[in-house]
Amino acid sequence: MLSRMHGEVDLKRQFAEHARDHALKAISELSALLVAGESEMPKPEFQALKQAVASIIGLIERDVLSSIYAKHGDLDDLGRP
Numbered sequence: 001m002l003s004r005m006h007g008e009v010d011l012k013r014q015f016a017e018h019a020r021d022h023a024l025k026a027i028s029e030l031s032a033l034l035v036a037g038e039s040e041m042p043k044p045e046f047q048a049l050k051q052a053v054a055s056i057i058g059l060i061e062r063d064v065l066s067s068i069y070a071k072h073g074d075l076d077d078l079g080r081p
Helices: 002-006 013-038 043-071
Strands: none
Touching: 013 043
C-alpha cells in the first residue's frame, strides 16, 4: 500500500523498522482485543468483531508489512520468501 499510495517509495531502513514495529504492535493489540472480547461479548457481536479484526490484520499484513518486507526482507522475522 505504501508503494501504491505514493508511487515507488524508497523506504529508509530506520523508517521501515519503525513502521514494522508499529504494524506488528497493532496486530498484537487487535489480537488482545479478541482474547478479551470473547468472554465479554455475546457470540454474534464477537463474531462480527472477529471478522472486522481479521480484515484489519489482513490489510496490515498485505498493504503495510509486505511493502516493507519487499524492500527490507531481512526485517521479516518469519523469513518468508
